[in-house]
Amino acid sequence: MKSLLLFLFVSICINVHAQRVVIIGIDGFSTEGFNGSKHPNIDKLFEKGLITLSSRPVIPSVTLPNWTSHLTGQGPEEHGITANNWTLAKHPLQAIETDADGYTPSIFKVLKDKKPDSKTAFYYNWAELINPINKKYLDEVSFEENDKYQNNYAKALKFIGENRNDPTLVFLYSVHVDHAGHGHGWMSPEYVTAIEEVDGEIGNFINQLKEQQLYEDTYFLLLSDHGGIAKGHGGVTMNEMQVPFGITGKKIKNLGKTDAFFNSNRNTSWILAKLFGLKNIPRSWTGIAPTEIFR
Template sequence: MENSRRKFLKQGLLGMLAVGASSLPFQSVIAENPSNPSKKRKKKINAQRVVLLSLDGICVEGFRKARTPHLDSLLVQGTLSLETRVVMPSVTLPNWTSHLTGSGPELHGVVDNGWEINKFKLPAIETDADGYYPSVFEVLKEHKPDLKTAFYYNWANLIYPYNKKYLDEISFLENDAYVPNIEKAFSFIKNNRNSPSLVFLYSVHTDHTGHKHKWMSPEYIRSIEEADVEIGKFLEKMKSEGLTEDTHFLFLTDHGGINYGHGGVSEDEMIVPWGITGPGIKGGMTMQEPNNTVNTAAVILHLFGVEKPLCWTGEVPESLFK
């Protein structure tokens, strides 16, 4: 009975988003196509802060089934995609690198989970003086030196593709721990409330649960629900400090899964949820434009009013914006 109720509630949320999407005239989507010369440029948003709520290994079916009231209530205020494609291979490091560098593995060169600055199979097409492909943190710091950046993670390899000198705060936790990083992220945001900021808040425990117990297992679903509880506490603290109204939140993941793993090209591995909410973002919408993980960094730069590097291939889906 409880599972049926959860499914009903989640389908209700998705139904609300679908209704919102259906209210958008087809002509307006066409008009927002960047190739349409009559398209009006969007007003600059000038974001104050962007927070990336990042859970590893979330498949669409798992997101639908899990009871996630806090993510649901957040995302219903913005735009949600349930058809975002990840890059190949559908494994962790290439995809998070693609999220945060606006490019696929064929450009940034992170083609597997074993990439290190002096250990790689394919060189990046462009690097900074230290050998790193330009990340969203680096580009923002170069254009907005006063902007604060933070990177919270619990899978050791995740930090490798990014030049740490462009990160103001870094926190790594062992053994899949993640709650202390959520608390650190809140403190960082609160202490830098008057400065623009970009916060990457990540946990791998959902992916590891899938590997251990199987994707869509009760344990896997529970791991998503447990993360939602902690995200809810974080959002409540943000609200109590008056920090939510001028914050853009993105809900991100890197791949789905099937049975005990991922890395293939099945829909369960290659198609994931992706969501955004905040000032200037359309609310109650299901995203109709094609979307890919390489677009994330381009969207973040757009929120801060910064042009993307020429070497990036990610695009800004115009239908996200009011």
């Protein structure tokens, strides 16, 4: 009887924390773009979780500062990345906390430090995106050229399957929506088409996870960095400063489309840390994990 109770206790403890988390990052995907396009696969993915359309980027509403905020739990005033040309070798503002190699601590570092058996992957198609992240905490890194991202989706699927028994964090990013905005204008037909195209790829990705029985134990996040206006961004208009945020998984409330909580891009790593049950968060992380979203 004692052995049975111990087994049940251990089983419950194992299942409290996330088995895997997949971040679907769509650069330049604004709230305006969400409202002005069709995305049935995104809608279906988060129908048992939540989507808010009032999530705020950090300032400036620029790519590298915002994705760094997502992945480090900080704002630019803490992580020191204020522009897209940041490099480890040359930057004017020092981070308030760094690891031994000079990088501000990311969620990948915290996960690896606390759970050494975890697996991490970073898939991207904008070259500068990786610059603020210490690669030694990543098990797989894949860059795809010329705004292509379909091969990275396939690689991510393979990576998840190969590591199905380990805690896994996958960052799956594409810049093509942002580039459609720059090239043709935010809310242009080309911009809307870019959103609807990636929605189809997301649907295929989810269906393959289901076929491989990798869906039920997975948490999914939908993230963006900023919106845009005309053919640019970086300012403080509502077109630039509102983005969708979505999350779904076993411990996430079913709130549907909601404005029941305030959210910032600096909250993402805190949410991920809570999902994985990580403690002793870096002191430089200034975001929060909104309590309203958890069961």
